[in-house]
Amino acid sequence: xxxxxxxxxxxxxxxxxxxxxxxxxxxxxxxxxxxxxxxxxxxxxxxxxxxxxxxxxxxxxxxxxxxxxxxxxxxxxxxxxxxxxxxxxxxxxxxxxxxxxxxxxxxxxxxxxxxxxxxxxxxxxxxxxxxxxxxxxxxxxxxxxxxxxxxxxxxxxxxxxxxxxxxxxxxxxxxxxxxxxx
Amino acid sequence: xxxxxxxxxxxxxxxxxxxxxxxxxxxxxxxxxxxxxxxxxxxxxxxxxxxxxxxxxxxxxxxxxxxxxxxxxxxxxxxxxxxxxxxxxxxxxxxxxxxxxxxxxxxxxxxxxxxxxxxxxxxxxxxxxxxxxxxxxxxxxxxxxxxxxxxxxxxxxxxxxxxxxxxxxxxxxxxxxxxxxxxxxxxxxxxxxxxxxxxxxxxxxxxxxxxxxxxxxxxxxxxxxxxxxxxxxxxxxxxxxxxxxxxxxxxxxxxxxxxxxxxxxxxxxxxxxxxxxxxxxxxxxxxxxxxxxxxxxxxxxxxxxxxxxxxxxxxxxxxxxxxxxxxxxxxxxxxxxxxxxxxxxxxxxxxxxxxxxxxxxxxxxxxxxxxxxxxxxxxxxxxxxxxxxxxxxxxxxxxxxxxxxxxxxxxxxxxxxxxxxxxxxxxxxxxxxxxxxxxxxxxxxxxxxxxxxxxxxxxxxxxxxxxxxxxxxxxxxxxxxxxxxxxxxxxxxxxxxxxxxxxxxxxxxxxxxxxxxxxxxxxxxxxxxxxxxxxxxxxxxxxxxxxxxxxxxxxxxxxxxxxxxxxxxxxxxxxxxxxxxxxxxxxxxxxxxxxxxxxxxxxxxxxxxxxxxxxxxxxxxxxxxxxxxxxxxxxxxxxxxxxxxxxxxxxxxxxxxxxxxxxxxxxxxxxxxxxxxxxxxxxxxxxxxxxxxxxxxxxxxxxxxxxxxxxxxxxxxxxxxxxxxxxxxxx
Numbered sequence: 001x002x003x004x005x006x007x008x009x010x011x012x013x014x015x016x017x018x019x020x021x022x023x024x025x026x027x028x029x030x031x032x033x034x035x036x037x038x039x040x041x042x043x044x045x046x047x048x049x050x051x052x053x054x055x056x057x058x059x060x061x062x063x064x065x066x067x068x069x070x071x072x073x074x075x076x077x078x079x080x081x082x083x084x085x086x087x088x089x090x091x092x093x094x095x096x097x098x099x100x101x102x103x104x105x106x107x108x109x110x111x112x113x114x115x116x117x118x119x120x121x122x123x124x125x126x127x128x129x130x131x132x133x134x135x136x137x138x139x140x141x142x143x144x145x146x147x148x149x150x151x152x153x154x155x156x157x158x159x160x161x162x163x164x165x166x167x168x169x170x171x172x173x174x175x176x177x178x179x180x181x182x
Numbered sequence: 183x184x185x186x187x188x189x190x191x192x193x194x195x196x197x198x199x200x201x202x203x204x205x206x207x208x209x210x211x212x213x214x215x216x217x218x219x220x221x222x223x224x225x226x227x228x229x230x231x232x233x234x235x236x237x238x239x240x241x242x243x244x245x246x247x248x249x250x251x252x253x254x255x256x257x258x259x260x261x262x263x264x265x266x267x268x269x270x271x272x273x274x275x276x277x278x279x280x281x282x283x284x285x286x287x288x289x290x291x292x293x294x295x296x297x298x299x300x301x302x303x304x305x306x307x308x309x310x311x312x313x314x315x316x317x318x319x320x321x322x323x324x325x326x327x328x329x330x331x332x333x334x335x336x337x338x339x340x341x342x343x344x345x346x347x348x349x350x351x352x353x354x355x356x357x358x359x360x361x362x363x364x365x366x367x368x369x370x371x372x373x374x375x376x377x378x379x380x381x382x383x384x385x386x387x388x389x390x391x392x393x394x395x396x397x398x399x400x401x402x403x404x405x406x407x408x409x410x411x412x413x414x415x416x417x418x419x420x421x422x423x424x425x426x427x428x429x430x431x432x433x434x435x436x437x438x439x440x441x442x443x444x445x446x447x448x449x450x451x452x453x454x455x456x457x458x459x460x461x462x463x464x465x466x467x468x469x470x471x472x473x474x475x476x477x478x479x480x481x482x483x484x485x486x487x488x489x490x491x492x493x494x495x496x497x498x499x500x501x502x503x504x505x506x507x508x509x510x511x512x513x514x515x516x517x518x519x520x521x522x523x524x525x526x527x528x529x530x531x532x533x534x535x536x537x538x539x540x541x542x543x544x545x546x547x548x549x550x551x552x553x554x555x556x557x558x559x560x561x562x563x564x565x566x567x568x569x570x571x572x573x574x575x576x577x578x579x580x581x582x583x584x585x586x587x588x589x590x591x592x593x594x595x596x597x598x599x600x601x602x603x604x605x606x607x608x609x610x611x612x613x614x615x616x617x618x619x620x621x622x623x624x625x626x627x628x629x630x631x632x633x634x635x636x637x638x639x640x641x642x643x644x645x646x647x648x649x650x651x652x653x654x655x656x657x658x659x660x661x662x663x664x665x666x667x668x669x670x671x672x673x674x675x676x677x678x679x680x681x682x683x684x685x686x687x688x689x690x691x692x693x694x695x696x697x698x699x700x701x702x703x704x705x706x707x708x709x710x711x712x713x714x715x716x717x718x719x720x721x722x723x724x725x726x727x728x729x730x731x732x733x734x735x736x737x738x739x740x741x742x743x744x745x746x747x748x749x750x751x752x753x754x755x756x757x758x759x760x761x762x763x764x765x766x767x768x769x770x771x772x773x774x775x776x777x778x779x780x781x782x783x784x785x786x787x788x789x790x791x792x793x794x795x796x797x798x799x800x801x802x803x804x805x806x807x808x809x810x811x812x813x814x815x816x817x818x819x820x821x822x823x824x825x826x827x828x829x830x831x832x833x834x835x836x837x838x839x840x841x842x843x844x845x846x847x848x849x850x851x852x853x854x855x856x857x858x859x860x861x862x863x864x865x866x867x868x869x870x871x872x873x874x875x876x877x878x879x880x881x882x883x884x885x886x887x888x889x890x891x892x893x894x895x896x897x898x899x900x901x902x903x904x905x906x907x908x909x910x911x912x913x
Contacts, residue, residue, distance in 0.1 A: 011638050012597055014684065014803065021638060025598045029453055037595030053456065054593055057683070057722040057797045087867075090860025103824065104716075106758030107770075108677060108728030108791065111714030113880040114465075114485070117725075121860040126853030128798040131720035135465045135485070136883055137874050139904035140863075141718070144589050146458035150496035155452050168459070171903040177864055178871075178906020 001030045008036055034156070045073045052160070053146055058127050059085065061148065066162055068148065076124025082169040084142040089120040089129060095136070142170055189300055189338045190269050191433070196295045196305075196338065200270040213272075213441040213543060221431065222438050232427055232435055233275070237538060239419035240264045240277035243344070243412035250408035253349050253401045254664050258656030259628050261347035264412060266420070266436075267291055269338050273542040274436045280325075280345060280650045282528035285545060287327050287343040289319030289520050294375045303377065307333040310379035310410060314351070315372045316569040319520040323369045323570060324348050324359050328409035332417050334429055340436070342416045344409040350398035350622045353570060356612035357397060357622030361706055361774055362473040363568045364480040364512045370570075371395060378406070382414060397621035443535070443543025448498035450534045451547065454599065455590035457494045462582040462718060464488040465886070466558065466575035466711035468513045469774050480512035485715075485886040486558045488579055489897065492586045499547045502526070502583070506897030507553055508889035510561030514568035515711060517559040521572050522550055525580035525648075532651050533587050533599065554893045575711040577605040577648050581793065584648065585634070585719055592722070597637030600796065602719045603648040605709035606631060606730050607773055608692060608788025611780070613702035616666045624707065625665045625694075627655035632678050632689035632727065632792025634719055640806070641687030641792065643674055643815070649709075655690070666699035667786070671752040675789065676815050681824050682724025682795020683802050688815060689727075689790035691754055696784045704786060706732060706775035713773035717793070724795030728757075732775050735785035737766040754789055756817075800826045800849045808838040826852045871905045877913060887913050 003011075003024065010016040011024060038051050041060060045051070049062040049071065058073045061081040070078040070085040078085035094100045094117040100109050103117070110117065110133070118132040118140075132141055147166045153159035188195030194202075206215030222229035243264050248257055255261040263279030271291030276284045290313045299305055311329040314320060320327070326348050332340040353360045353370030360368060378388040384406060393399045424432045464487075471483045486508030493501040502522075510516045526548055535544040553559035558575065561567060581603035588600035610624040631653065633646025647653045658669040670693040680686035696702060710717075710730070719726040735751065737743065743750065743765070754760055761768045771778075780786065804827045810816035811829065821827045821838075828844035831837075877884060891898040891913070902911065 008595075014639055014806075016638070021598065029450075029596060031453065033595040054595070056592075087863045089863055090857065091863050091866040092856065092860045093866060093870075101758075103681070103725060104728035105677075106756070107731045107754075107760065107789070108757045110716045110729055113714070114467075114883060115715040117716070119856075119860070121856045123857070123860075123862075126856040128723040128800070128856065130723055131725050133716045133718045133720065133726050134463060135487070135715055135886065137870065137879055137887065138463060138465075138487075139901060141461055141463065142459075143462070144458060144460050144593065146456045146593060147494075147496065148458075150457045154496045155457065166458075171900075174867065174904050174906050177867060181868070181906070 001028055002032050003030055005036050005040060009040055012040065046075045047071060053148055053151070055081070055085070055144065056129060058122065058129060061146070068164065072122045072124055072127065072129070074122060074125035074127070076122050080169060081148070082145065082164070082167060083173055084140055084170040086120050086130070086140045087170065087173050090123050092119040092121065094119070142168065189305060191337060196269055196300050197298065200292065200295055203270050203272070213444055213546060214437040216437060216441040219438045219441050221434050222442060229435065232423070233439060233539070235423050236266060236275045236420070239416045240266060240275060243416040244277045244279060246415050247344060247346070247408035247412040250404060250411050251346070252404045254656060254660050255347050255349055255626060256405060256408065258660050259626070259654040260652060261628070261650070262345060264342065264344050264416065266416065267341040267343065268436060269340060271295065271341065272440060274439055275541055278652055280347070281531050281540070282321060282524045282649055283325060283327070283345040285523045285527045285542070286319045286321065286520060287329065287345060288542070290327055290375055291329060291341050291343070293318045299375070305331050305338065306380065307331065308381040309377055310384065311375050312373040312378045313375045315374045316518060316521060316572060317564055318374060321521055321524050321573045321576070322359060323351050323353070323372060326373070326405070328406060328413060330410070330413040330417060332420055334421065334424055339429070339433065340420065342413045342420070344412055346405045346409055348405060349401050349624065350396050352396045355703065355777070356610050356624070356705055358610065358624050359570050359707060360568070361514055361571055361708065362475055362777055363514055363570060364475050364477050366566060366568055369568050379410065384410065397619070439539070440541055440543040443539055443541050444546040446539070447535060447544050447547050451494065451500065452498045454534070454594055454596050455494050456593045457496045460492040460494070460586040460589055462490045462586055464490065464575065464578045464582050464717065465715045466515070466578060467713045467715065467773060468511060468515055468711065469713070469772055470513050472776050473774070474777060477512060483882060484511050485882050486511070487886055487890045488558065488575060490579060490582055490586065492583065494590060499549065501549045501551065503551045504553045504557070504559055506890045506894050507557040507559055508886060509893060510556060510558050510563065512567070514570040515572060515574050516561045516564065516567055516569070517572040517576050518564060519550070519552055519560055521576055522553070522559055525576050525583070526550060528648060529580050529584050529587070533584060557893055571708065573649070574708045577709050578711055578717060581605065581648055581717065581719065585721070585794070588637070588721065592637055600637035600721065601641060602634035602721065602793045603646055604631065604633070604717055604719060604727065604791070604793035605648060606689070606788065606790035607706060607708035607710055608732055609704050609775060609786045610707040611665070611702050611704050614700045616698045618700065623665045625661040625667070627661070629653040629655035630690045630692060630790050632680070632687040632790065634680060634721060634793035635682050635684035635686050635724060635796035637684070637796060640685050643688045644690045645687050666697055666702070667694040668697050669694050670750065670785070673753050674815060675754065676817050676820065677757050678727055678790060678792045679820070680720065680725050680727040680792045680795035681799040682721065683797025683799065684724070685795045685802070686727060686792035689792050691787060691789040693752060693754070694786050696780055696782055696786065699782070702780045703777050704734070704775060704780045705777040706771065706773070708774055716791070719794035721794045721796040723798040725799070726794045727791035730791040731787070731789040732771040732773070733787040733789070734769040734771060734778065734780065735764055735766060735787060736769070737783055740783040751785060754787065799824050800852050804840040804842070804845055808840055811838040822848070874905055874907070874913070884913055
């Protein structure tokens with residue numbers, strides 16, 4: 001089972017005719033999807049570093065020298081993929097009725113005493129990368145921390161050179177921020 | 183001393199068979215110790231035919247129930263499902279329908295085996311057993327399980343079980359799924375795997391009991407007869423299959439179906455996902471302060487965190503962990519570890535295992551870490567508690583798990599598999615119907631909800647609800663016969679949306695007018711625990727849908743409006759000005775409407791909100807926006823304010839048109855605005871941290887964090903690490 005890159009491009013852009021889209025949805029999955037996916041994304045970004053793993057609509061984990069960093073399509077860099085990239089984004093917190101009602105008018109408005117809607121923008125291009133709706137005071141959610149080395153080594157069967165330890169490094173950043181306040 | 187001869191294979195007891203089965207799985211990692219499945223592969227055509235015959239019998243059995251039943255829940259919206267089980271209670275195959283119960287029905291069979299029913303109660307050919315006790319296993323008491331053993335030449339070779347959601351279980355008012363209740367006695371009739379029939383006939387004493395105990399005994403008994411008819415039909419078909427394929431083939435092939443599915447599930451995980459850690463959170467709100475409960479300690483509003491972590495293991499398994507979940511409470515929304523497995527079952531068959539071969543094997547590669555004792559998902563006092571609605575927070579939890587699976591599919595390139603689910607809340611009633619009979623009155627179509635956007639297209643409008651893959655609103659005319667109300671409209675609500683490059687599916691609000699009842703009490707029904715905090719279901723820059731609403735609208739002078747033939751309200755319209763537009767009083771009932779007397783002409787309104795959009799809304803194709811506007815699915819305000827598309831209406835062509843130059847400018851301005859109003863994360867972090875240090879949070883939020891911290895050192899440590907809080911700091 002395999003699909004052409006043209007069909008996959010159109011699928012991702014929402015331009016593939018519905019009968020073909022439905023076929024892709026309902027049939028057994030294609031084994032070469034990941035490689036074609038990465039090739040398609042690589043064609044669309046403004047940088048040349050190799051994409052190791054897509055992380056969202058505009059974000060990818062890329063190999064930059066000996067590091068693996070999160071990078072926006074526009075080229076803006078968000079640091080090591082093991083740190084929550086949101087710590088390097090611009091944040092707009094909808095934390096009062098006025099700001100919430102810009103998106104959720106009247107009856108649709110969450111309770112600002114309980115809920116904060118956080119928008120994460122790319123500092124490079126202003127793309128809206130993620131929206132987070134959580135209780136006030138909840139830590140930033142680290143939605144996805146992929147185990148890239150296990151993925152390449154054990155699932156794709158082609159290990160990456162210079163393997164990295166799989167661990168969450170977000171708190172190194174926040175603890176450092178805390179020390180700066182002391 | 184020789185072992186007593188049992189009813190299982192080779193004279194073994196069912197308990198011994200179950201223990202052997204578990205041992206073999208532990209020792210080999212393969213179901214029933216089948217390390218080399220061969221039978222189905224040796225003759226794949228025969229194997230496919232075998233599986234198809236079983237599936238056909240289950241689906242036909244389900245339709246049989248629908249023909250016998252008199253309940254709109256069954257006939258209209260198909261709130262039922264059938265499963266075929268091994269002698270040990272392991273699921274082999276399942277019909278379509280509310281597949282959330284497939285593992286739970288097996289749990290009930292295993293409970294009977296563990297309680298030594300074989301010896302102490304007796305399990306005979308033609309016996310019917312009934313269960314609806316979530317303390318054993320289940321989602322809530324309204325879901326009733328009918329179980330029938332299958333014998334072949336004196337040996338128990340399997341079970342068939344049907345689940346039906348009932349319309350009346352004799353609970354405290356409103357009688358079906360009471361929410362103003364906290365103690366187990368208020369839940370209504372509970373059956374703990376009781377024998378209610380033998381020799382293929384319902385016991386007359388059971389029928390007498392139902393006739394006396396339930397307002398809607400006829401519906402309940404017809405449902406039993408429908409379930410019994412389907413169970414017998416499937417049993418007889420299974421016997422025919424055995425007659426054709428042979429008993430040894432049946433025994434081996436049914437077990438190979440489970441092992442084959444276990445292996446397929448691991449392959450699917452490895453093919454479609456990316457190993458790693460995925461996280462989300464569900465804040466569950468329980469507004470009990472104003473509920474009229476007699477157990478006064480229950481009268482408090484609480485919020486409980488349910489953090490969810492999914493680990494996708496390199497070996498191809500999944501682990502779900504709820505570390506950080508808050509404490510149980512005096513309300514009917516506490517879950518159980520078994521109920522959590524119900525959620526795992528229903529999500530699995532709608533995501534990874536959606537090819538019709540889902541069974542226990544789909545679940546074997548998944549581990550659910552036991553939620554902390556005395557948490558919301560594992561209360562040690564469960565036997566004291568009402569269990570009428572554990573699924574309100576659990577539907578949110580598993581809408582979130584669908585979301586996490588979707589992220590993993592997206593990373594791997596299978597964007598077409600990405601979506602998420604959201605449930606809602608509304609009204610139920612108790613009182614007198616049009617015929618003057620007092621009874622529970624709940625109209626419960628399942629097709630009102632807006633699922634999340636897919637990764638390659640918009641979500642399906644009013645097309646998705648987690649609890650069943652087959653959503654259906656049912657016929658308005660049938661509900662109007664059943665409940666004393668008139669449906670004012672069924673119109674898609676553009677404001678229910680979760681915005682995004684691909685938008686969510688949209689929801690349909692319920693707007694009904696009370697008609698021809700002498701006395702009614704309305705109260706809340708909830709399939710979600712989300713109210714003031716909207717769910718975190720936005721995907722990759724898409725927004726989650728907004729708040730959902732339950733409202734009571736009471737006209738000031740309805741007879742005069744009707745006399746003058748003035749239009750009545752039939753849709754909510756813009757959510758900001760309903761109170762200005764409606765000629766009467768608008769009562770916002772919150773998440774859980776307190777019991778309220780309602781009268782002729784009152785409007786009961788339940789407005790759902792959708793799950794999540796996907797991608798940055800200002801990247802949405804303007805052509806999709808104008809197409810939505812032409813169909814009344816997007817408003818001009820949404821087009822300009824959210825999607826940043828300048829449109830105008832072409833009166834001649836009767837179509838909306840895009841001003842491309844103005845749109846480009848609007849979108850560029852939006853990006854500039856974001857860059858200007860967004861602050862570096864570090865600045866936001868410092869401000870938010872100070873607010874925490876000052877404990878400047880709503881009291882319910884503070885108590886929510888304290889509750890999670892009381893149960894989990896790991897949660898406390900991570901919370902303090904993120905905010906760099908001193909070790910001795912306490913919220």
